[in-house]
Amino acid sequence: AQTVTQSQPEMSVQEAETVTLSCTYDTSESDYYLFWYKQPPSRQMILVIRQEAYKQQNATENRFSVNFQKAAKSFSLKISDSQLGDAAMYFCAYRHGTSGTYKYIFGTGTRLKVLA
Amino acid sequence: NAGVTQTPKFRILKIGQSMTLQCTQDMNHNYMYWYRQDPGMGLKLIYYSVGAGITDKGEVPNGYNVSRSTTEDFPLRLELAAPSQTSVYFCASSLNSGRAYNEQFFGPGTRLTVL
Numbered sequence: 662a663q664t665v666t667q668s669q670p671e672m673s674v675q676e677a678e679t680v681t682l683s684c685t686y687d688t689s690e691s692d693y694y695l696f697w698y699k700q701p702p703s704r705q706m707i708l709v710i711r712q713e714a715y716k717q718q719n720a721t722e723n724r725f726s727v728n729f730q731k732a733a734k735s736f737s738l739k740i741s742d743s744q745l746g747d748a749a750m751y752f753c754a755y756r757h758g759t760s761g762t763y764k765y766i767f768g769t770g771t772r773l774k775v776l777a
Numbered sequence: 778n779a780g781v782t783q784t785p786k787f788r789i790l791k792i793g794q795s796m797t798l799q800c801t802q803d804m805n806h807n808y809m810y811w812y813r814q815d816p817g818m819g820l821k822l823i824y825y826s827v828g829a830g831i832t833d834k835g836e837v838p839n840g841y842n843v844s845r846s847t848t849e850d851f852p853l854r855l856e857l858a859a860p861s862q863t864s865v866y867f868c869a870s871s872l873n874s875g876r877a878y879n880e881q882f883f884g885p886g887t888r889l890t891v892l
């Protein structure tokens with residue numbers, strides 16, 4: 662069975678600095694999708710970035726980028742120029758890519774604090 | 778386009794009571810999901826549906842039931858509420874079709890307390 666591990670329960674970053682959140686996963690599949698979701702205090706889950714395993718290029722969305730290392734089964738999120746609004750829980754998620762029933766597996770989350 | 782809506786936002790139940798959490802999506806997504814999130818934890822899948830009339834258990838289905846009679850609606854039923862069901866419940870949907878649109882869209886959540 663697939664698993665997703667976020668080993669950092671909490672991280673802190675100074676405003677305008679860069680921070681990297683870690684995520685590792687375990688799977689025997691070669692085709693899958695990985696996601697980072699943000700959950701601010703409002704509880705609303707917001708998609709931050711998505712990576713398809715068949716794409717070698719790392720995904721980027723404005724200040725957010727990933728370092729996808731398929732062989733190492735690692736999917737870290739880098740936030741550049743951190744802002745106070747980035748403070749939230751961040752969840753890494755996995756979904757397999759082959760046909761069948763599509764379930765998403767979430768990590769336990771990393772709480773990010775942004776210091777002014 | 779409202780996305781995924783959930784009602785109610787908050788609810789307090791007494792032990793043994795029953796209730797239904799409503800979830801509706803207007804994106805014509807085939808997949809719908811129910812998760813629970815306990816304090817400081819990630820999301821655990823309760824039930825999911827791959828389309829109208831088709832549902833299946835997730836990792837924590839005990840004490841819950843679901844139905845999916847339409848594409849839009851996916852209600853979650855709690856029978857005989859217990860304190861262990863105190864949690865925040867999220868409904869989500871996704872259009873799992875080929876390589877497109879495969880991220881989940883989430884509702885705002887329902888905070889349920891069982892006393």
